Amino acid sequence: MKKVLQNTTIDTLSIDCLIFGFKKNELDILLVQHGEGISKGKWALPGGWITYNESIDKSASRILNDLTGVSNIYLEQLKAFGGVNRYPTKRVITIAYYALVKPENYTLHPGFTATDAKWFRLSEVPHLPYDHNMILLEGVKYLKHKVRHEPIGFNLLPKKFTLLQLQQLYEAILDKKLDKSNFRRKLLKMNFLEACKEKQTAVSHRAAGLFQFNKRTYNNLTEKGFTFEL
Amino acid sequence: MKKVLQNTTIDTLSIDCLIFGFKKNELDILLVQHGEGISKGKWALPGGWITYNESIDKSASRILNDLTGVSNIYLEQLKAFGGVNRYPTKRVITIAYYALVKPENYTLHPGFTATDAKWFRLSEVPHLPYDHNMILLEGVKYLKHKVRHEPIGFNLLPKKFTLLQLQQLYEAILDKKLDKSNFRRKLLKMNFLEACKEKQTAVSHRAAGLFQFNKRTYNNLTEKGFTFEL
DNA sequence: TAACTTATGGTACATTTGACTACAAGTCAG
DNA sequence: CTGACTTGTAGTCAAATGTACCATAAGTTA
Numbered sequence: 001m002k003k004v005l006q007n008t009t010i011d012t013l014s015i016d017c018l019i020f021g022f023k024k025n026e027l028d029i030l031l032v033q034h035g036e037g038i039s040k041g042k043w044a045l046p047g048g049w050i051t052y053n054e055s056i057d058k059s060a061s062r063i064l065n066d067l068t069g070v071s072n073i074y075l076e077q078l079k080a081f082g083g084v085n086r087y088p089t090k091r092v093i094t095i096a097y098y099a100l101v102k103p104e105n106y107t108l109h110p111g112f113t114a115t116d117a118k119w120f121r122l123s124e125v126p127h128l129p130y131d132h133n134m135i136l137l138e139g140v141k142y143l144k145h146k147v148r149h150e151p152i153g154f155n156l157l158p159k160k161f162t163l164l165q166l167q168q169l170y171e172a173i174l175d176k177k178l179d180k181s182n183f184r185r186k187l188l189k190m191n192f193l194e195a196c197k198e199k200q201t202a203v204s205h206r207a208a209g210l211f212q213f214n215k216r217t218y219n220n221l222t223e224k225g226f227t228f229e230l
Numbered sequence: 231m232k233k234v235l236q237n238t239t240i241d242t243l244s245i246d247c248l249i250f251g252f253k254k255n256e257l258d259i260l261l262v263q264h265g266e267g268i269s270k271g272k273w274a275l276p277g278g279w280i281t282y283n284e285s286i287d288k289s290a291s292r293i294l295n296d297l298t299g300v301s302n303i304y305l306e307q308l309k310a311f312g313g314v315n316r317y318p319t320k321r322v323i324t325i326a327y328y329a330l331v332k333p334e335n336y337t338l339h340p341g342f343t344a345t346d347a348k349w350f351r352l353s354e355v356p357h358l359p360y361d362h363n364m365i366l367l368e369g370v371k372y373l374k375h376k377v378r379h380e381p382i383g384f385n386l387l388p389k390k391f392t393l394l395q396l397q398q399l400y401e402a403i404l405d406k407k408l409d410k411s412n413f414r415r416k417l418l419k420m421n422f423l424e425a426c427k428e429k430q431t432a433v434s435h436r437a438a439g440l441f442q443f444n445k446r447t448y449n450n451l452t453e454k455g456f457t458f459e460l
Numbered sequence: 461t462a463a464c465t466t467a468t469g470g471t472a473c474a475t476t477t478g479a480c481t482a483c484a485a486g487t488c489a490g
Numbered sequence: 491c492t493g494a495c496t497t498g499t500a501g502t503c504a505a506a507t508g509t510a511c512c513a514t515a516a517g518t519t520a
Contacts, residue, residue, distance in 0.1 A: 012240050013323060052321050056312030080310045080325050082286030091282050093243060093325075095310050164466080182509065184468075205465040206517040394497080412478060414499075435496040436485040461520100468515075476507070484499075490492090 009049035014094040015060045016047035016132065018078065018139040019070065021103035021119050022156050027143075028103060028119040029136060031128075032067050035115035038089060039129040045136070046114070047094065060097040068117040069109025073099045074155065078139055086131045094130075098139050102156045151192070154213040160196050162208035163187065192218035239279035244324040245290045246277035246362065248308065248369040249300065251333035252386045255398045257352050257405075258333060259366060262297050262344035268319060269359040275366070276344070277324065290327040298347040299339025303329045308369055316361045324360075328369050332386050377403045381422065384443045390426050392438035393417065422448035 019030035031043045048063035050056055057075065065071040078096040086092070108117040120126075125136065146152055153169050167183045187193055194214045199207040249260035261273045278293035280286055287305065295301040308326040316322070333349055340347040350356075355366065376382055383399050397413045417423055423441045430437040 010242050010321070010323075012243060050312070050323070053314060055314050056310060056323060059312075077309050079307050080286060082280070082289075082325070084283060084285050091240070093240075093280070093286060095312070095323075162467090179509070179511085180467085181469075181511085186508085203466085204518050206467050206515075208467055392498090409478065409480090410497090411480085411499075411501085416477085433497085434487050436487085436498050438498055463518100463520085465518075466516090468513100470513075471511085472509100473511100474507100474509075477505080479502105479504095481502075482500085485497090487496075488494085490494105 018098035032114035
C-alpha cells in the first residue's frame with residue numbers, strides 16, 4: 001500500500017466513509033479501529049484528511065483504501081457535516097461518502113492509522129466517536145430512500161448476472177415477491193441491461209443468459225426524465 | 231478553541247447559496263454582483279467564507295443575509311463541490327445550499343461585498359465565475375428530482391389554493407406543460423389534498439374550489455410504500 | 461427416456477395515461 | 491338581457507403499461 005505522506009492535509013476538512021454491505025438480508029456497516037489519535041482503540045467510520053492536491057472524491061477513495069484495503073468502489077457523496085463542536089479538539093467539517101457493496105467481494109486489510117477493520121450489523125454498531133452515529137443514521141435514511149428510486153443494487157451482483165439473481169436481490173431489498181416474467185420484461189424494456197453473449201455455467205438446469213448493467217445508457221435515460229420504479 | 235480564531239474565516243471552505251424563486255410561473259435564481267475580489271463586477275451565486283465559530287448551516291444563513299438581505303428562510307444543504315481547480319487562486323471547497331421561495335416575500339438589500347442582488351430567470355442566467363454554472367445545474371437537477379418524489383413546493387402557495395395554481399407551480403419547476411384535466415385527476419386520486427368548502431373569490435371567471443395539503447394523510451401514505459410521481 | 465428444474469416468451473385482462481371534447485359557471489361589454 | 495369569453499370540472503377513448511397466469515424450451519438427473 002502506497003501512502004502519499006508528502007501531501008499536506010487541509011486540517012479543517014475531513015472525509016468519513018459509510019460503506020454499507022448487504023449480506024443475508026441484513027445491512028452491515030464497515031468500521032475501523034483507531035490505532036492512534038484522540039480516539040485510539042475506538043471503532044469509528046473510516047475517515048481521514050483531505051489533501052490540497054486531490055479532489056474530495058479522490059480523497060475519499062484514498063482514505064478508504066489506506067484504512068481498510070477496500071478499493072475500486074463507487075463512492076458517492078452524502079453531505080457535509082459542520083456542527084461547531086462535532087470534533088473535540090478543533091473545528092473540523094467532514095464530508096460523508098457512502099457506498100453499498102457485497103462484503104464477500106472484499107478482503108479487509110487494516111492499514112495506516114487503523115489497527116482493525118470489521119463489518120458490523122447495523123443493530124450491533126457500538127457507540128461511535130464524534131458525530132459518527134448521527135452520520136450513520138443519515139446514511140441509512142438516505143439509502144432506504146435511494147434504493148427505491150435508482151438502480152443502486154447492481155454492484156451487489158457479479159459483473160455478469162442472470163435476471164433471476166437480479167430479481168432475487170430486489171425481492172430481498174423490497175421484501176416482496178415479484179413475477180419472474182413481468183420482472184424480466186420490465187427490466188429489459190428499460191434498456192440499461194445488455195445481454196452478454198454468454199450463458200450461465202455449472203448449473204443443473206437450463207442455463208440462463210447473462211446480463212450486465214450499462215451505466216452509460218442508464219445515465220442517458222435519467223437525463224431525459226426517466227424514473228426507476230419497481 | 232482559541233479566542234483569536236472565533237471570527238476568523240476558514241479560508242479553504244466557502245458556502246454558495248442557490249435561492250430559487252417561483253414568480254409568474256417561472257423559476258428564478260438569486261444572484262449577486264461582486265463588488266471586490268477576483269471576480270469584481272461579475273454576477274455569481276451568493277457565497278462567502280465559513281467562520282470558525284459558526285455551524286455551516288448558520289454560515290449559510292449569515293452569508294445570504296449579508297449579501298442580499300434575505301433572511302429567515304429554510305436553507306437545505308445540497309452537497310460539497312471539491313474539484314482541485316474549481317477556484318483559480320487557491321484550493322477552496324464549497325458547500326452548496328438551496329432553498330425554494332416566493333420572491334414577493336423578500337426585498338433585496340445588497341450588502342457586504344455585493345454591489346447588487348437580482349433575480350434572474352433560469353433561461354437568462356449569464357456565465358458565472360468558478361464552477362457556479364455547474365452548481366446551478368446540479369441544483370436544478372436536484373430540484374426536478376425532488377419535486378417528483380415529494381410534494382415540496384406547497385410552501386410556495388397560499389394555505390388554500392386552487393388546483394390550477396398547484397399545476398402552474400409544477401409546470402414551472404418541471405419546465406413543461408401539463409394537462410389540466412389529467413393533472414386534476416391524478417392529484418386528487420392521491421388523497422393528500424383535501425377540498426375546503428370554500429371557493430376562490432375576486433376572479434373574473436368561474437371560481438375554482440380551494441384545496442389544502444394534508445400532511446398527515448401524506449405521511450400515512452408514504453409509510454405504506456406510496457410513491458409520488460407526476 | 462421420464463421427471464424435474466429453471467428460462468423465456470406469450471396471452472388476456474385490468475388499470476393507468478395522455479390527448480382531446482363537452483359542458484358548467486361565472487364575468488364582461490354592449 | 492345576451493352572447494362572447496374565461497376558467498373549472500367531468501368524461502371519452504385509444505394507447506401504453508401492469509398483472510396474473512400459461513405454455514413451451516432447454517437443459518440435468520435418475
